[in-house]
Amino acid sequence: xxxxxxxxxxxxxxxxxxxxxxxxxxxxxxxxxxxxxxxxxxxxxxxxxxxxxxxxxxxxxxxxxxxxxxxxxxxxxxxxxxxxxxxxxxxxxxxxxxxxxxxxxxxxxxxxxxxxxx
Amino acid sequence: xxxxxxxxxxxxxxxxxxxxxxxxxxxxxxxxxxxxxxxxxxxxxxxxxxxxxxxxxxxxxxxxxxxxxxxxxxxxxxxxxxxxxxxxxxxxxxxxxxxxxxxxxxxxxxxxxxxxxxxxxxxxxxxxxxxxxxxxxxxxx
Numbered sequence: 156x157x158x159x160x161x162x163x164x165x166x167x168x169x170x171x172x173x174x175x176x177x178x179x180x181x182x183x184x185x186x187x188x189x190x191x192x193x194x195x196x197x198x199x200x201x202x203x204x205x206x207x208x209x210x211x212x213x214x215x216x217x218x219x220x221x222x223x224x225x226x227x228x229x230x231x232x233x234x235x236x237x238x239x240x241x242x243x244x245x246x247x248x249x250x251x252x253x254x255x256x257x258x259x260x261x262x263x264x265x266x267x268x269x270x271x272x273x
Numbered sequence: 274x275x276x277x278x279x280x281x282x283x284x285x286x287x288x289x290x291x292x293x294x295x296x297x298x299x300x301x302x303x304x305x306x307x308x309x310x311x312x313x314x315x316x317x318x319x320x321x322x323x324x325x326x327x328x329x330x331x332x333x334x335x336x337x338x339x340x341x342x343x344x345x346x347x348x349x350x351x352x353x354x355x356x357x358x359x360x361x362x363x364x365x366x367x368x369x370x371x372x373x374x375x376x377x378x379x380x381x382x383x384x385x386x387x388x389x390x391x392x393x394x395x396x397x398x399x400x401x402x403x404x405x406x407x408x409x410x411x412x413x414x
Contacts, residue, residue: 157305158302158305161298161301161302161305162298162299162301162302163298164301165297165298165299165300165301165302165304165370166294166295166297166298166301166370167294168297168301168370169293169294169296169297169298169300169301169365169366169369169370170290170293170294170297172297172365172369173289173290173293173361173365173366176365177286195374195375195378198374198375199374199375199378199379201375202375202376202378202379203378203379206379215305218376219301219304219305219308220301222373222375222376223301223304223370223373223375223376224297224298224300224301224369224370224373225375226373226374226375226378227368227369227370227372227373227374228321228322228325228326228372228373228374228377228394228398229322229325229326229328229329229368229369229371229372229398229402230329230365230369230372231374231395231398232322232326232329232330232395232398232399232401232402233326233329233330233333233402235395235399236330236399236402236403236406239399251395251399252392254395255381255388255391255392255395256388258374258375258377258378258381258391259378259381259382259387259388259391261378262375262378262379262381262382263382265379266379266382
């Protein structure tokens with residue numbers, strides 16, 4: 156059964172990420188796609204909350220599944236590579252750093268918010 | 274192409290949405306499988322994210338003639354040759370669902386070197402994506 160929850164959550168998260176990518180696409184190769192940034196920050200915030208308020212099956216559905224499927228590292232890596240290919244190394248470094256700091260900050264905020272409810 | 278609403282765009286992309294859902298669901302299950310086999314932690318995350326990044330670089334290089342933005346490829350912003358039809362299922366879906374950022378962000382809060390681990394993972398994944406990209410480029414020649 157646990158595999159089913161991960162599948163359903165992952166499918167929903169992936170579709171949400173796809174919709175964000177469509178809605179907030181970018182044509183500037185020197186910038187990370189806004190949809191990707193939104194997906195990773197939103198998912199990190201949500202996982203912080205979920206890590207506090209769910210256990211077992213709930214975590215598999217909402218955490219491993221939904222937040223895991225909503226956020227992505229592979230597209231992040233390819234997008235950073237794309238910025239590097241424009242020759243703007245500093246821009247790539249700064250944007251990757253901002254994603255990391257922003258993601259960790261969002262997760263910390265989520266854990267704090269979850270602690271209020273948990 | 275202007276900025277039509279999501280609803281308008283999606284209507285013509287029902288098959289892509291289905292492909293993304295199926296791929297992402299399977300990708301998440303594969304990630305869960307790795308976590309269950311290796312045990313949750315940085316090791317499993319490294320494995321999943323580095324492998325997924327290399328494969329995405331490989332895939333996108335294989336389906337596009339020129340370096341592209343993954344978001345644009347995912348959005349299918351322009352008509353692509355038939356192999357590009359695989360991108361929603363395998364790229365946006367499976368590899369997007371297989372790799373994850375949120376778990377890494379939460380784990381980075383564990384211990385003083387967590388953010389350093391995440392930065393190192395980012396470097397590793399970018400290098401892996403570049404490696405995958407070059408591999409596909411060489412094979413095509």
